[in-house]
Amino acid sequence: MSTRTWFITGVTSGLGREIAAQLLERGDRVAGTGRNTDALHEIAATYGDAFWPAELDVTDTDAVRTTIDRAAAELGRLDVVVNNAGYGMFGAAEEFTDAQIAHHLATNLTGSITVARAALPHLRANHGGRIVQISTYGGQAAGPGGSLYSAGKFGIEGFMEALAAEVAPFGIGVTIIEPGGTATGFRRNAVLSTPMTAYDGTPAAMVRGLPASTRPSPGDPVKVAAAIIAATEAEPAPLRIVLGSDAYQYTCQALTERLAGIADQRDSAAAVDITD
Structure with missing residues (x-):
C-alpha cells in the first residue's frame, strides 16, 4: 500500500505510541498529538520530518479544529x-465529583466527536479515508465500578456507528476498535473515585485495587497495534474489531444477555402500538 498520512491523538504513551511507531517504521507519515511535550519531542527526534507533533488537549474544541x-x-x-x-475512570457513580465526570466525558466522548467532525471536511475533500475509534469491550459490556467509563464508551460507539452510515456515501470508512486488557499501563494510570464506606464490600468496590493489580493483561500491545493498522486496509471498512480473548468473551456474553432480556417481549412491545 502507498504511503498514507495519519492523524493520531494520544501518541505519547500506550497504544497510541505503539501504533505511531509501527507506522513510522514502515514509512508512513504521522501527525501525532498529546499533552506530554517531552514525549512528542522524543518521537520527533527519532523519526524526523515523518512525524508532525502537536501539543493538544482534546477537551479544547477550538484547539482540536485548529x-x-x-x-x-x-x-x-x-x-x-x-x-x-x-x-479510564473507575468507581461507583455516586463517588465521583461533577468536575471529574465532566472532564472524563469531555475527553472520552465529546473530544472524540470533535476530532471526527473536524477531520470530516478534509476526508470528504479527498473523496475517502478512515476514522478509527479506540473504544473497549466496556463499550458493549458494562460492569459495576465502570459506569462512567462505559458511559463514555457506549456513547462514542453509538456516535461512530451512526456516523459510519452518514459518511459512507463519501467513501469514508469508520471502524470501532474494542480491545480487551492490554499491557500498556492503562490500569496503572486509571483515575479512581474517592471511596464511600457505603460501597465497601459491594461489586463496585472491586475496582479499587485496579492500579496496583499484578494480574497480567492478556493483550500484546504490539499485536493489537498491528491489528488496528491492518483493519484500516480492509475493504469495506469493518465497523467493529474485537481484539483480545477477554474482549471477545465479555462482548459475546453481554450481547447474548441483552438479547435474551428482550427476546420474549415481542407481544408486549407490540401491545402499545396504535390500532384501528
Whole structure:
C-alpha cells in the first residue's frame, strides 16, 4: 500500500505510541498529538520530518479544529484519523465529583466527536479515508465500578456507528476498535473515585485495587497495534474489531444477555402500538 498520512491523538504513551511507531517504521507519515511535550519531542527526534507533533488537549474544541486544519494544510492531506486519546475512570457513580465526570466525558466522548467532525471536511475533500475509534469491550459490556467509563464508551460507539452510515456515501470508512486488557499501563494510570464506606464490600468496590493489580493483561500491545493498522486496509471498512480473548468473551456474553432480556417481549412491545 502507498504511503498514507495519519492523524493520531494520544501518541505519547500506550497504544497510541505503539501504533505511531509501527507506522513510522514502515514509512508512513504521522501527525501525532498529546499533552506530554517531552514525549512528542522524543518521537520527533527519532523519526524526523515523518512525524508532525502537536501539543493538544482534546477537551479544547477550538484547539482540536485548529490543529487538524493545520496538520492537513502542512502535510497536504489526511488519510486516516485515529481517536486514541482517553483514560479510564473507575468507581461507583455516586463517588465521583461533577468536575471529574465532566472532564472524563469531555475527553472520552465529546473530544472524540470533535476530532471526527473536524477531520470530516478534509476526508470528504479527498473523496475517502478512515476514522478509527479506540473504544473497549466496556463499550458493549458494562460492569459495576465502570459506569462512567462505559458511559463514555457506549456513547462514542453509538456516535461512530451512526456516523459510519452518514459518511459512507463519501467513501469514508469508520471502524470501532474494542480491545480487551492490554499491557500498556492503562490500569496503572486509571483515575479512581474517592471511596464511600457505603460501597465497601459491594461489586463496585472491586475496582479499587485496579492500579496496583499484578494480574497480567492478556493483550500484546504490539499485536493489537498491528491489528488496528491492518483493519484500516480492509475493504469495506469493518465497523467493529474485537481484539483480545477477554474482549471477545465479555462482548459475546453481554450481547447474548441483552438479547435474551428482550427476546420474549415481542407481544408486549407490540401491545402499545396504535390500532384501528
